[in-house]
Amino acid sequence: xxxxxxxxxxxxxxxxxxxxxxxxxxxIADHRGKPGALIPVLEQVQEVCGYLPRAIQAVVSDxxxxxxxxxxxxxxxxxxxxxxxxxxHVIRVCLGTACYVRGGQxxxxxxxxxxxxxxxxxxxxxxxxxxxxxxxxACGLAPVVVIDADTHGQVKPAKLExxxxxxx
Amino acid sequence: xxTVNLTIDNIKVSVPxxxxxxxxxxxxxxxxxxxxxxxxxxxxxxxxxxxxxxVEGQRNLVASCVFPVAEGMIVKTTxxxxxxxxxxxxxxxxxxxxxxxxxxxxxxxxxxxEVAESVGLRSVRFAYPxxxxxxxxxxxxxxxxxxxxxxxxxxxxxVCEEIQTAxxxxxxxxxxxxxxxxxxxxxxxxxxxxxxxxxxxxxxxGALYEKDDTEAVWAALHDxxxxxxxxxxxxxxxxxxxxxxxxxxxxVTGKMLTALRRLGFDKVFDTNFTADLxxxxxxxxxxxxxxxxxxxxxxxxxxxxxxxxxxHFYPDLLDHLSTCKSPQQMMGALIKSYYAEQAGIDxxxxxxxxxxxxxxxxxxCQRDEMNxxxxxxxxYVLTTRELARMIRQAGIDFANLPDGDxxxxxxxxxxxxxxxGATGGVMEAALRTVYAIVTGTNLESLxxxxxxxxxxxxxxxxxxxxxxxxxxxxxxxxxxxxxxMDKIREGKADYAFIEVMCCPGxxxxxxxxxxAPSNEKRITRAAALYKDDGAVQKFRQSHENPSVKxxxxxxxxxxxxxxxxxLLHTKYTKRGTxxxxxxxxxxx
Numbered sequence: 001x002x003x004x005x006x007x008x009x010x011x012x013x014x015x016x017x018x019x020x021x022x023x024x025x026x027x028i029a030d031h032r033g034k035p036g037a038l039i040p041v042l043e044q045v046q047e048v049c050g051y052l053p054r055a056i057q058a059v060v061s062d063x064x065x066x067x068x069x070x071x072x073x074x075x076x077x078x079x080x081x082x083x084x085x086x087x088x089h090v091i092r093v094c095l096g097t098a099c100y101v102r103g104g105q106x107x108x109x110x111x112x113x114x115x116x117x118x119x120x121x122x123x124x125x126x127x128x129x130x131x132x133x134x135x136x137x138a139c140g141l142a143p144v145v146v147i148d149a150d151t152h153g154q155v156k157p158a159k160l161e162x163x164x165x166x167x168x
Numbered sequence: 169x170x171t172v173n174l175t176i177d178n179i180k181v182s183v184p185x186x187x188x189x190x191x192x193x194x195x196x197x198x199x200x201x202x203x204x205x206x207x208x209x210x211x212x213x214x215x216x217x218x219x220x221x222x223v224e225g226q227r228n229l230v231a232s233c234v235f236p237v238a239e240g241m242i243v244k245t246t247x248x249x250x251x252x253x254x255x256x257x258x259x260x261x262x263x264x265x266x267x268x269x270x271x272x273x274x275x276x277x278x279x280x281x282e283v284a285e286s287v288g289l290r291s292v293r294f295a296y297p298x299x300x301x302x303x304x305x306x307x308x309x310x311x312x313x314x315x316x317x318x319x320x321x322x323x324x325x326x327v328c329e330e331i332q333t334a335x336x337x338x339x340x341x342x343x344x345x346x347x348x349x350x351x352x353x354x355x356x357x358x359x360x361x362x363x364x365x366x367x368x369x370x371x372x373x374g375a376l377y378e379k380d381d382t383e384a385v386w387a388a389l390h391d392x393x394x395x396x397x398x399x400x401x402x403x404x405x406x407x408x409x410x411x412x413x414x415x416x417x418x419x420v421t422g423k424m425l426t427a428l429r430r431l432g433f434d435k436v437f438d439t440n441f442t443a444d445l446x447x448x449x450x451x452x453x454x455x456x457x458x459x460x461x462x463x464x465x466x467x468x469x470x471x472x473x474x475x476x477x478x479x480h481f482y483p484d485l486l487d488h489l490s491t492c493k494s495p496q497q498m499m500g501a502l503i504k505s506y507y508a509e510q511a512g513i514d515x516x517x518x519x520x521x522x523x524x525x526x527x528x529x530x531x532x533c534q535r536d537e538m539n540x541x542x543x544x545x546x547x548y549v550l551t552t553r554e555l556a557r558m559i560r561q562a563g564i565d566f567a568n569l570p571d572g573d574x575x576x577x578x579x580x581x582x583x584x585x586x587x588x589g590a591t592g593g594v595m596e597a598a599l600r601t602v603y604a605i606v607t608g609t610n611l612e613s614l615x616x617x618x619x620x621x622x623x624x625x626x627x628x629x630x631x632x633x634x635x636x637x638x639x640x641x642x643x644x645x646x647x648x649x650x651x652x653m654d655k656i657r658e659g660k661a662d663y664a665f666i667e668v669m670c671c672p673g674x675x676x677x678x679x680x681x682x683x684a685p686s687n688e689k690r691i692t693r694a695a696a697l698y699k700d701d702g703a704v705q706k707f708r709q710s711h712e713n714p715s716v717k718x719x720x721x722x723x724x725x726x727x728x729x730x731x732x733x734x735l736l737h738t739k740y741t742k743r744g745t746x747x748x749x750x751x752x753x754x755x756x
C-alpha cells in the first residue's frame with residue numbers, strides 16, 4: 001500500500017512556515033461547523049501547503065472534529081488530492097500519440113532514471129515533481145517536455161541533464 | 169404502514185412497504201445468500217453482489233439486500249441466470265482470497281465458505297496469485313488484522329463508525345484498490361481502537377480475529393513448575409456451550425468448571441467473586457463521593473474497551489470514572505497476593521489465566537499499571553472462542569460433562585456478581601448493595617427491571633432512604649455511551665451513577681464471544697445470567713457473599729482501605745483523540 005510509504009516520508013509540521021499554518025487554521029475556522037466542509041477545506045489547504053501529508057490531515061481532522069480515518073478516506077478517494085509533496089519545479093512529460101511515437105516513453109524513462117523517482121513522485125530535495133500528460137497540443141514539436149511554464153520541444157534523452165540543470 | 173404484495177418464486181408474499189427483497193424472501197422461508205448485508209444494524213451496502221435475484225421488468229439482476237419491494241413485483245431467486253451470476257460473483261471473490269482455509273482461524277465459521285457451498289461452487293478458475301502481500305497487523309494485543317483476507321463487505325466499518333463511534337476502520341482509496349483499515353494503514357495499537365472486538369464479530373472471514381493465546385496457555389499447563397490458576401467472567405457461562413454445540417443461552421457453569429479442571433488448571437476461581445468485591449468497593453466509593461461532594465456522576469470501570477474509549481475521546485472526564493479496577497484485574501492482583509500468601513506459593517510460580525468474553529481484556533492485562541501484586545497480575549486472557557478451541561483440541565465431550573465446582577477462597581459468588589455479564593447488571597448489583605448499606609434493609613424487590621434489556625440508554629431512579637432519590641443511567645455500546653458523556657460535558661447529566669458497557673448488550677455479546685451476534689442471542693444469553701441470579705444462586709447481594717466478608721476480615725480490612733487502595737484501585741491515562749502528532753499526557 002502506498003499509504004505506508006507516505007507515513008515514512010511524513011516530515012510532520014516542521015516543514016511548513018508559520019504563515020502557512022496560520023492560513024490553514026483560518027481556512028478551518030471559516031468552515032468549522034458547516035456541513036460538507038471537508039472537501040473545500042482540503043482543497044484550500046492543499047493550495048496552501050502543496051500537498052496533504054498525515055500531519056496536515058490530522059490538523060484538519062482535529063479542527064473540523066472529523067475522524068482522521070474519514071479525512072484520509074476522502075484524501076485517498078479523490079485523485080485531485082495528493083499526499084506526495086510537489087517539487088519546486090513540475091516536469092510534465094507528454095505521452096500523447098505523437099510524442100509517444102517519437103520516443104516520449106524513452107524520455108520519461110530517462111527522466112525517472114536521472115531524478116531517481118517514479119512518475120507521480122517528487123525528488124528527495126523537493127526540487128522536481130515528475131508527471132505525465134496526454135497531449136499538450138504541440139504535436140509538431142514532439143516529443144515534448146514542459147517544465148513549469150517552459151515548453152521544450154524535440155527533446156533528446158541524452159540532452160535531458162542539460163535541460164534540467166537550468167532549474168534549481 | 170402500508171403493505172406491499174408481491175410474488176417470490178411463485179409464492180405470494182405480503183410485507184411492509186420499504187422492505188427489501190431479501191427480507192421479503194426470508195419471511196416466506198427463502199434464504200438468499202449474502203456476505204455483506206446485516207439488516208439488524210442497518211448495514212446493506214450492496215457490496216458483495218452474492219444476493220442477486222431476477223425481477224421481472226428489470227434488465228439487470230438486482231441486489232436483493234438493497235432493492236425495495238413494489239406492488240405486483242415478480243421475483244425469481246433461483247433461475248439459471250441468477251445461479252450463474254451468484255456462482256461467478258463468489259468465484260471472483262475467491263480469486264482474490266487466499267486458499268489456506270484448512271489452517272485459517274475461521275475454518276468452520278467462515279461465511280465465505282458457507283456461501284461458496286450454498287451457491288454450489290466446486291472449482292475456481294482464477295488462482296489466487298501467491299498469498300500476495302500477506303501483511304499481518306499484530307501490533308494490538310487483542311486483534312489481528314489480515315487485510316489479504318478482506319472481502320470489502322464494510323461490516324466492520326459500520327460497526328466501528330456507527331455502533332461504537334470509534335471510527336478507526338474506514339475505507340480508503342477506490343475501485344480495485346479499496347482498502348479497509350485504519351488511516352495510513354497505521355498499526356492498530358497506534359490508533360484510537362478500543363480493542364472491543366465488535367469488528368471481529370462482524371467479519372465474515374478471517375480478516376479480523378482475536379490474538380490467539382491458546383498455545384501460551386497450553387505451554388503453561390504443560391510446565392510442571394508452574395501453578396496455573398484460572399478465572400472466568402460472568403458471561404462465559406452463558407455462551408461457552410453455544411460454541412460447543414449446545415443451544416444458545418445454555419447456562420453451563422458446572423460443565424465449564426469441570427472442563428477447566430480437565431484441561432489441567434490447578435485452581436479454578438471465578439471472576440464473579442471479584443464482581444461481588446467490585447460492588448463492595450465501587451458502592452463504597454459512590455457513597456463516599458455522594459457524602460463528601462466528590463465528582464458525580466460516577467461511572468463504572470469494569471469494561472476495558474469503554475475505559476480506552478473514554479481515555480481517547482473524553483480525557484477531560486476521566487475523574488468521573490470509578491477508580492475500581494475491573495473484576496478481572498482485581499482477581500489478578502488477589503491471586504498473586506492474597507491467594508499466594510494463603511496457599512504458600514511463590515507468586516512468581518503462578519501463571520494467572522482469565523477466560524473473558526472480551527478482546528479488550530487482553531490489552532487491559534498488559535497495561536503498565538496492572539502489576540500491583542509485584543508481577544503482571546493477569547498473564548493471559550483467553551476469549552470464549554479460544555477456550556472452546558482448547559476444549560475441542562482436548563477432545564472433551566462438553567455437553568455431557570458432569571457439573572464441577574469452583575475452588576476457594578476466590579470462587580464463591582452471588583447472583584449480583586453473575587449479572588455483571590448483561591447490560592445493566594453492574595448497576596442492578598450496585599443498587600442492591602448500596603440500598604442495603606444505607607438503609608440497613610433490603611430493596612423490596614431485588615429485580616430492578618428498568619435497567620435490564622436492550623434499550624440503548626436506560627434510566628432509573630431509586631429512593632435510597634436518607635440519600636433521597638438516586639438517579640442512575642445505563643448505556644451499552646460506545647455510541648450510546650457517547651450520548652451520556654456529551655450530556656456530562658454539557659453539565660446536563662444529573663445522575664449519581666452511570667454504568668457503561670463497551671459492547672452492545674454488555675459482555676454477553678462481547679468481542680470474544682461466539683461469532684455472529686444478534687439481539688435475539690443477546691437477550692437469550694442475558695436470560696441465562698438472570699436465571700443464575702434469580703433461581704440458582706443462594707445469595708443475590710454482593711455484601712452477603714461469605715467469601716467476600718471473609719477476605720475483608722482477614723486480608724483487606726475494609727472497602728476503600730489501605731490494601732484495597734493498593735490492590736483493587738487504579739488510575740487512567742489521557743490519550744489523544746485521532747491526533748497521532750500530539751503528545752500523550754498521563755493523568756495523576
